[in-house]
Amino acid sequence: MSTVPLETVAADAVPAIEGRAPLRLAMDRLRRDRVAIACAVVILLLVVTALAAPLIAHLTGHDPTTQYRDTGLTPAGLPVGPNRQFWFGTDNLGRDVFIRVVYGTRISLLVGVVSTVLAIVAGVVVGVTAGYFQGAVDTVLARFMDVVLSLPFLLFAIALVAVAGPSIVVSVCVIAFFSFAAVGRIVRGQTLSIREREYIEAARSLGASDLRIMAVDVVPNLIAPVIVYTTLLIPTAIVFEATLSFLxxxxxxxxxxxxxxxxxxxxxYQVAWWFILFPGLALLITTLAFNLLGDSVRDALDPSTFTSASVKSRS
Incomplete structure (x- = not known):
């Protein structure tokens, strides 16, 4: 009768452990987070709505700037409430509020995403440069970011827009300028920690240039906090754009x-509640979806703050 070694039995009984990359682990956590899934669906619907705005306008037969004074205003000249022709009612000029909200989604997402991308790129470049080189370079860049953070946003934004003239390009540049410093401060702090690690010293000893070390060894390790801050900065930029347009x-x-x-x-708003309700809801839902998604991404990328209990409590 043949015998099987105990080592063989133990090896067969214990399943092999499969290693998984941190990004894959984060994606698995996000797939189990119902709040993250719901927010991602909402954001996807907003993007589809923004892209399909001309098609939606064509299907409804209404233009966002056309004034329907015969059917969109009451005999007293007041806006018409929601009905079959105007789903969200009309505004004070007889324009379709639904179509204007749809087209407003394009502006908000465009300004929010573009200004955030510009702020992230500028913040990463300035933050990595300041944190890696330290010394006089760090002092100058860090103080510059401190000055930008200390400026009252609305006051200087209004002043800049008043000089340059209101437009989408000016709004994007103003929001990006006042947002990059916060990104730079976070990236600088992370870079100060990363530059002291062993693999950075090993790269220096092998003769790697500073530019290569920053691009290959430092920046990839900043992806997680940058992704989290991006999802949280987009709704802030959208609110900034809405504030400038409101003023x-x-x-x-x-x-x-x-x-x-x-x-x-x-x-x-006292006689036409729909006029203020629907654009306000659109702004609220958009910012809330991005903020909740940012919280979920932060928890997924940081295992120390992620537990199944926290997911269930949010869901």
Whole structure:
């Protein structure tokens, strides 16, 4: 009778351990997070809505800037409430609020995403440069970021827009300028920690240039915090754009944005609740979805803060 060694039996009984990359582990955690899935679906619907805005306008037969004074206003000249022809009612000029909210999604996402990308790129470049080289370079760049962070956003944004003139490009540049410093401070702190690790010293001893070390060894290790901050910075940029448009310093009318729609509704919200409700809900849902998704991404990328209990409590 043949015998099987105990070592063989133990090896067969214990399943092989499969290693998984941190990014894959984070994706697995996100797939189990119901809040993250719901927020991702909402954001995807917003993107599809923004891209399909001309098609939606064609299907409804309404243009975002056309004034339907015969059917979109009451005999007293007040906005018409939600009905079969105007799903979200009309505004004070008889324009379709639904179509204007849809087109406002394009402006908000465009300004939010583009200004965030510019802020992230500038913040990473400045933060990595300051944290890696230290000394006089760090002092100058860090103080510059401190100055930008200390500036009152609305006051200087309004001043800059007043000088350059309101437009989408100016709004994007202003928001990106006042947002990059916060990214730079976070990246600088992470870079100060990374530059002291053993693999950085090994790369230096092998003769790697500073530019190569920053691009190959430092920046890839900053991906997790940068991704998290990106998801949290997009809603902030959207709110900034809405604020500028609300104050008349953002996108030039009659181009529809949620901010200028809210501004126009102030005189009519008591008799036309839909005029202020739907753009306000659009702004609220968009910022809430991005913020909750950012929280979920942060938890997924940081295992120490992620537990199944926290996921169940949020779901």
């Amino acid at each position: 008349g310093m953002g996108v030039v009318p009659p181009t529809p944005t949620w901010g200028n729609m809210l501004s126009d509704s102030l005189q009519y």
